[in-house]
Amino acid sequence: MSKGKPQQRGVLVRTTETKDGRIRISLDDLVNSDDKGAIWKYDVHVTAKDFKASEFESLELPEKELADFGYYVLARLRAYNKAD
Secondary structure, three states: OOOOOOOOEEEEEEEEEOOOOOEEEEEEEEEEOOOOOOOEEEEEEEEEEEEOHHHHHHOOOOHHHHHHHHHHHHHHHHHHHHHO
8 A cells, every 4th residue: 555545454354164054143343455446465363243044044033143243244334444
């Protein structure tokens, strides 16, 4: 990255299946690692939440849990903007 240019940051949301068949949703921080914005690298793991596969597949999750998850993603992105 060139000097003086703010570092671009992002949030990666991903799913993996656990050994017991649950679905894990993970949030990780990413950092842009080049001037053209094409290469993103893992920075740090933020949090993860496991769900029963049936809950995840049907999206039958409590409304508050869905709202909290969305809020958390937006809060991470807002924190990046405040840091620049």
